[in-house]
Amino acid sequence: MTGKRVIIAGLGDTGVLTAIHLSGHADVVGISVKPALVSGQELGMRLSRPDAWARDYWISFDRFRGLDRVRTIQAALSGVDLADRAVFARHADGSVEIEHYDALVIATGVTNGFWRRPDLQSADQIGAELQAAHDRLAAARSVVVVGGGAAAVSSAANIATVWPNKWIGLYYPGERPLADHHPRVWRRVRRRLSDAGVVLRPGHRAAIPNGFGYERITSEPVAWRSGQAPTSADAVLWAIGQVRPNTDWLPPELLDDEGFVRVTPQLRVPDHHGVFAVGDVAATDRLRSSARNRADRLVAHNVRAEFAGRSLRSYRAPNRRWGSVLGVQADGLEVFAPSGLRFRFPAWSIDRVLQPWIVRRGIYHGIRRPRTDEVG
Known part of the structure; x- marks a missing residue:
């Protein structure tokens, strides 16, 4: 070669x-x-x-x-x-x-x-963008996370863990998030979300206007195609997988x-x-x-x-x-196999x-x- x-x-x-x-x-x-x-x-x-x-x-x-x-x-x-x-x-x-x-x-x-x-x-622009998103969420008293994939679930869990005094709601279209994971994964992750105080709202499908720029954290009320009344929060994180x-x-x-x-x-x-x-x-x-x-x-x-x-x-x-859903937490890292079985890296090993x-x-x-x- x-x-x-x-x-x-x-x-x-x-x-x-x-x-x-x-x-x-x-x-x-x-x-x-x-x-x-x-x-x-x-x-x-x-x-x-x-x-x-x-x-x-x-x-x-x-x-x-x-x-x-x-x-x-x-x-x-x-x-x-x-x-x-x-x-x-x-x-x-x-x-x-x-x-x-x-x-x-x-x-x-x-x-x-x-x-x-x-x-x-540039590196400076990457750093500024990283900090701006963090600061935007840090200043919010309430956060709505829209989406049912791993990015949405992880965001809701980590935001709630770092800022336990905020109201955090996870809104997703189906009966459960993580539809592409084994059902065992959601059963485990749901307990972690509940322990962190995340409010779960199944059956909510967002109405997304044409040309809507979800490439940002917004503050406008979220309308639902599934019939519910609009939902308001200080910050809305769109992780809808589009x-x-x-x-x-x-x-x-x-x-x-x-x-x-x-x-x-x-x-x-x-x-x-x-x-x-x-x-x-x-x-x-x-x-x-x-x-x-x-x-x-x-x-x-x-x-x-x-x-x-x-x-x-x-x-x-x-x-x-398969893989990690929530990322590294205070008690370590959980990784899920395609079968839904999990294994854990304890915190000291990270x-x-x-x-x-x-x-x-x-x-x-x-x-x-x-x-x-x-x-x-």
Whole structure:
């Protein structure tokens, strides 16, 4: 594979790991709108405890030992020439850089609320945005969280835990949130929400006007399509799961009807050798689950296999979502399997075992300590 160039389009959670796995086997170039990994994980912790969140989920690229051989470019992808095997990246000053590739891995993720957006940002802008959302919730006496997924549930639980004197309501459309998780998960999480004082409001489906910008925390009353009277609160957090794939830079022929990248079971884009997609942007299954099931290793293997003329491996998606729901709490971290069974990392193990050994060394292959002038 000497001399082969791989472009990783997007350096979020999945893109960074894919780049690390390929860095010793090809000339890897990563293109990102951020100067760091700014994870889309653990929204509740991000909003309620931003300093703790930033320590583990906002990490500058130069701290990753596994990225030492990866050239990173901060720019927004603006197009691709599939015939010439080149991508176009637009810098903040408007200039456009052209990068050629032998293999392209599309990992540009999705836009979701105010916490996952494909905007070019500096570290100062990321920090200001992080603090502003926290301050907005800190000043509110009452908070309505709208949504039934893990982001909404985690936000309600963490806000209630950090600010126990606030009124927190979780409004969701079905009989229970976490519909894509095993029912055991909700039974456990419901007890945690009740203990934290979160008021549960099932059967509430929000009426969302056309063009409504839920990419912000609002204060206007929430109207319900399900017939209930409007609900008011000092702050309304929208976590309704209306994700949009970051694929405006790609030709329509690569996309499904919803704008996600079509892939084969091998995570390769059909009819385009050397082009792969992984993570939330890839239309692998109903849950688009390759972002959460270590498909970064599989796609890295398949890129190398295609270069070498070997057979490619297939991705097998789980039937249910799994993992942490509430994030790290005072008593530790609960992680749920697809079967709904849980296992717990006790509180003492988070900073002594989980983060330093399992995450930073095991998963990311080493992360340097931040400089004294660095936040993330």
